[in-house]
Amino acid sequence: AQKITQTQPGMFVQEKEAVTLDCTYDTSDPSYGLFWYKQPSSGEMIFLIYQGSYDQQNATEGRYSLNFQKARKSANLVISASQLGDSAMYFCAMREGGNNNDMRFGAGTRLTVKP
Amino acid sequence: DVKVTQSSRYLVKRTGEKVFLECVQDMDHENMFWYRQDPGLGLRLIYFSYDVKMKEKGDIPEGYSVSREKKERFSLILESASTNQTSMYLCASSSRLAGATGELFFGEGSRLTVL
Numbered sequence: 504a505q506k507i508t509q510t511q512p513g514m515f516v517q518e519k520e521a522v523t524l525d526c527t528y529d530t531s532d533p534s535y536g537l538f539w540y541k542q543p544s545s546g547e548m549i550f551l552i553y554q555g556s557y558d559q560q561n562a563t564e565g566r567y568s569l570n571f572q573k574a575r576k577s578a579n580l581v582i583s584a585s586q587l588g589d590s591a592m593y594f595c596a597m598r599e600g601g602n603n604n605d606m607r608f609g610a611g612t613r614l615t616v617k618p
Numbered sequence: 619d620v621k622v623t624q625s626s627r628y629l630v631k632r633t634g635e636k637v638f639l640e641c642v643q644d645m646d647h648e649n650m651f652w653y654r655q656d657p658g659l660g661l662r663l664i665y666f667s668y669d670v671k672m673k674e675k676g677d678i679p680e681g682y683s684v685s686r687e688k689k690e691r692f693s694l695i696l697e698s699a700s701t702n703q704t705s706m707y708l709c710a711s712s713s714r715l716a717g718a719t720g721e722l723f724f725g726e727g728s729r730l731t732v733l
Contacts, residue, residue: 548724
């Protein structure tokens with residue numbers, strides 16, 4: 504069974520600095536997708552970034568980048584130039600390629616950006 | 619604008635009551651999901667459905683059932699609510715065509731309190 508681990512319950516970062524949110528995963532399927540979602544205090548889940556297991560390059564979306572280390576089974580989210588609006592819960596998730604229907608999530612990391 | 623709509627943002631029910639949580643999506647997605655979100659546990663998959671009248675158990679199906687009579691609608695049913703089912707419930711959908719790369723689109727959540 505697939506498993507997602509986020510070891511940082513909470514993180515603090517100074518505004519305008521970069522921060523890395525950790526995510527490790529476990530799967531025996533060679534084909535899988537990794538996702539990061541943001542959940543602000545309002546509660547909606549916002550898709551941020553996707554990385555496929557066969558992608559050669561790390562995914563980037565604006566200030567978000569995914570540090571994908573396949574051998575270590577890690578998919579850390581890097582947020583550059585943090586903004587106050589980045590304060591939220593962040594969830595790492597994985598979907599296995601052999602079963603494209605379900606997605607599993609980690610426990611989440613609460614990021615607080617300090618002014 | 620694509621949309622997943624959950625019928626109630628907040629519900630308060632009594633122990634033993636039957637509870638229906640409704641979810642409707644307008645994106646013609648094949649896959650629909652129900653998650654439960656609790657602090658420190660992240661999102662846990664209760665049930666998902668990949669087609670009308672089809673359902674698959676997730677990680678925590680006990681105490682829940684689901685119904686998918688129409689493609690756009692996926693209902694979560696608590697046959698006899700208990701206090702340990704007090705939680706935030708999130709519905710999501712995704713396109714089967716997107717396969718493992720497909721992101722989930724989430725509703726705004728339903729916060730259920732069982733007294």
